[in-house]
Amino acid sequence: MTIERIRPFFSVIFAVVVLGLWELGVRLFNVSIFILPAPSQFFGSLIENWHGIMFHAEQTMYTTVIGFAIGVTLGGILGVAAGASRSVYQTIYPALVGFYSVPKVALVPIFVIWFGSGTVPAVLTSAVICIFPVMVNVAAGVATTEKDLEDVLRSLGASMLETLWYVVIPRSAPYFFASLKVAITLSFVGTVISETVAANRGIGTMMVRASADFDVPLVFAGLFLLAAMGIVMYAFFAVIEGRVVGWTKRDVDFAT
Amino acid sequence: MLNPEAPVAADPLDAPAGAGSPPFLAFQDVVIEYGRGANATLAVDGISLDVADGDFVALVGPSGCGKSTLLKVAAGLVPTSSGTVLLGGETVTRPQKNVGMAFQSATMLPWRTTLRNVLLPLQIVRPHRSKFRREKAANIKKAEALLASVGLRGVGSKYPWQLSGGMQQRASLCRALIHEPEILLLDEPFGALDAFTREELWQVLQQLWQEKKPTVLLVTHDLREAIYLANRVVVMSARPGRIVHEERIDFPRPRRLSMMFSAEAGAIMERLRGKIDHVSLFGDEAAAGEP
Numbered sequence: 001m002t003i004e005r006i007r008p009f010f011s012v013i014f015a016v017v018v019l020g021l022w023e024l025g026v027r028l029f030n031v032s033i034f035i036l037p038a039p040s041q042f043f044g045s046l047i048e049n050w051h052g053i054m055f056h057a058e059q060t061m062y063t064t065v066i067g068f069a070i071g072v073t074l075g076g077i078l079g080v081a082a083g084a085s086r087s088v089y090q091t092i093y094p095a096l097v098g099f100y101s102v103p104k105v106a107l108v109p110i111f112v113i114w115f116g117s118g119t120v121p122a123v124l125t126s127a128v129i130c131i132f133p134v135m136v137n138v139a140a141g142v143a144t145t146e147k148d149l150e151d152v153l154r155s156l157g158a159s160m161l162e163t164l165w166y167v168v169i170p171r172s173a174p175y176f177f178a179s180l181k182v183a184i185t186l187s188f189v190g191t192v193i194s195e196t197v198a199a200n201r202g203i204g205t206m207m208v209r210a211s212a213d214f215d216v217p218l219v220f221a222g223l224f225l226l227a228a229m230g231i232v233m234y235a236f237f238a239v240i241e242g243r244v245v246g247w248t249k250r251d252v253d254f255a256t
Numbered sequence: 257m258l259n260p261e262a263p264v265a266a267d268p269l270d271a272p273a274g275a276g277s278p279p280f281l282a283f284q285d286v287v288i289e290y291g292r293g294a295n296a297t298l299a300v301d302g303i304s305l306d307v308a309d310g311d312f313v314a315l316v317g318p319s320g321c322g323k324s325t326l327l328k329v330a331a332g333l334v335p336t337s338s339g340t341v342l343l344g345g346e347t348v349t350r351p352q353k354n355v356g357m358a359f360q361s362a363t364m365l366p367w368r369t370t371l372r373n374v375l376l377p378l379q380i381v382r383p384h385r386s387k388f389r390r391e392k393a394a395n396i397k398k399a400e401a402l403l404a405s406v407g408l409r410g411v412g413s414k415y416p417w418q419l420s421g422g423m424q425q426r427a428s429l430c431r432a433l434i435h436e437p438e439i440l441l442l443d444e445p446f447g448a449l450d451a452f453t454r455e456e457l458w459q460v461l462q463q464l465w466q467e468k469k470p471t472v473l474l475v476t477h478d479l480r481e482a483i484y485l486a487n488r489v490v491v492m493s494a495r496p497g498r499i500v501h502e503e504r505i506d507f508p509r510p511r512r513l514s515m516m517f518s519a520e521a522g523a524i525m526e527r528l529r530g531k532i533d534h535v536s537l538f539g540d541e542a543a544a545g546e547p
């Protein structure tokens with residue numbers, strides 16, 4: 001058996017080892033369940049409260065995906081505009097940097113004033129948090145597109161939009177897909193932040209209530225679920241990335 | 257001291273090759289300046305050149321003399337600072353549909369297979385674009401035939417980065433030809449290739465030209481290439497580029513590579529080289545002499 005064969009499982013082995021050490025540590029040192037529950041305890045809580053947790057998880061997932069979609073769309077459009085036009089870049093960039101520097105949790109109360117508590121502020125928080133990384137990446141991709149490649153299209157009489165479609169966008173696609181993996185995990189952060197402040201459904205809400213009830217295993221079950229959802233979505237976009245922009249990998253296997 | 261303008265032989269330049277018919281491509285007192293103010297670069301200074309329909313003209317000159325610039329102006333990619341370029345009787349102000357262009361680097365789109373790279377012009381250029389989907393099978397067949405004609409049979413499904421530089425350059429030639437342009441603008445298309453591949457592609461290009469008779473303007477820094485391929489070789493001076501000499505090449509076609517070893521070809525080569533050396537000497541002298 002070669003090391004290459006088991007390499008894909010290293011990450012799983014690593015996670016299992018960490019959880020195992022955690023379990024061992026908690027039992028060995030007799031840590032109180034109110035401070036740090038053992039994995040067996042919060043997995044137990046996860047199974048026991050499965051239906052209730054799924055009720056909240058569904059909401060979080062749904063909110064995140066919608067917010068992510070909105071944020072990525074806006075970020076993509078802004079990125080193309082900023083990358084393609086120097087004046088757009090110089091006009092909007094400082095404002096966006098300023099906006100992005102504001103902690104997103106500070107925006108939630110404003111969204112609540114405007115739209116009431118619940119799904120809408122969570123969707124918005126999740127959206128605004130992922131606009132920036134997508135935009136910066138896409139703008140970098142657009143701005144570094146080789147002039148020669150654009151000339152190939154222009155010499156055929158292609159319009160600006162066609163040049164964008166046939167050259168600039170495919171050329172920036174790798175940057176875009178790389179940013180999606182970051183954006184989706186940030187989107188979860190945005191959703192949960194908003195849920196902990198102003199919502200009555202969602203993993204964030206559930207964790208706040210559980211901590212008020214001193215149900216620490218449930219809090220950790222929530223954390224674990226968030227981590228799991230983040231990994232699944234990250235992996236999902238990594239697979240899509242590999243399919244769509246595999247040409248950047250220049251891996252001979254990919255072509256045929 | 258000699259006037260640097262003196263070598264411009266008025267005679268051969270004023271008589272277009274296909275005397276009688278109006279030129280298909282005409283540069284008229286073209287001046288091109290890049291940038292503005294203090295860091296402006298005068299790339300091309302007053303070029304007039306007529307290219308008859310179906311003619312094959314090679315443009316040679318020291319590097320940086322504005323050869324690529326001139327091609328880009330003809331393609332409508334770069335505007336003239338003064339003077340006009342006429343293509344088929346109309347002033348070129350933007351890219352035209354009947355132009356095929358091959359660039360100094362192969363410029364394949366890396367996310368498209370070779371076949372889809374070659375098909376690109378058919379997706380963009382009118383009237384092909386409107387029937388691209390309907391005639392997909394026919395288009396693919398055409399692209400594959402073209403690829404086969406330059407020795408790239410069966411590589412259509414490969415990505416550009418899976419091809420050698422020479423293969424990419426061949427494919428880029430196919431892309432320039434697929435929409436059957438009336439004029440080919442070729443910018444040192446074989447510059448980056450090894451000698452054997454280059455000579456092979458000369459033959460391929462000559463054959464393609466003899467079959468379809470497009471008008472060709474070929475930029476090259478290889479005098480042998482110019483003599484082997486062209487009907488007329490036009491020599492440009494060092495930057496700012498001016499036309500300083502023209503040579504007719506009347507060898508019968510199809511030309512053979514062995515032709516290059518004939519005394520006649522040698523004499524032409526000598527003359528051209530002399531003009532280019534002459535030119536760069538002048539350039540240096542002028543630069544040194546000026547305060």
Ligand SMILES: Nc1ncnc2c1ncn2[C@@H]1O[C@H](COP(=O)(O)OP(=O)(O)O)[C@@H](O)[C@H]1O
Nearest residue numbers: 290297299318319320321322323324325326495
């Ligand atoms: N986009 C550009 N901006 C500014 N200067 C340029 C640009 N393209 C070319 N030049 C300058 O114009 C001159 C002619 O360039 P070019 O046409 O590429 O020469 P050649 O193809 O004969 O080597 C060179 O001095 C070059 O530096």
Ligand SMILES: [Mg+2]
Nearest residue numbers: 323324325360
């Ligand atoms: Mg050049």
